[in-house]
Amino acid sequence: VAVASQNRKSVTTHLGRCRKFWIYTIEDKKVLNRELLELPKELSFHESSPHDTHPLDDVALIICGGMGENLKNRLARKSIGSFVTEESDPDKAVVEYLKQN
Numbered sequence: 001v002a003v004a005s006q007n008r009k010s011v012t013t014h015l016g017r018c019r020k021f022w023i024y025t026i027e028d029k030k031v032l033n034r035e036l037l038e039l040p041k042e043l044s045f046h047e048s049s050p051h052d053t054h055p056l057d058d059v060a061l062i063i064c065g066g067m068g069e070n071l072k073n074r075l076a077r078k079s080i081g082s083f084v085t086e087e088s089d090p091d092k093a094v095v096e097y098l099k100q101n
Helices: 069-077 090-100
Strands: 002-004 020-027 030-038 061-064 081-084
Touching: 002 090, 020 090, 030 090, 061 090, 069 081
Parallel strands: 002 061, 061 081
Antiparallel strands: 002 020, 020 030
């Protein structure tokens, strides 16, 4: 699971321009690990091509505060789920998602 977090402290509200993601390793609905992935500007979703490979292609889900329909569809084409939350704390956002799914 990737959580958009441009400032490394809270869930980013606009996924398209975000370049920092907390990557959570989850097993049996429990968080095993969390590490930060920082992307160059050209690999933000807004700047990158939907046809190219992307460092987040292997995540099952991206959590953020908001995204447009085009980006949601782009993720779905790569079999990446999306979860929009009002929760600002990345850890709590992951727990919220796990409780609902």
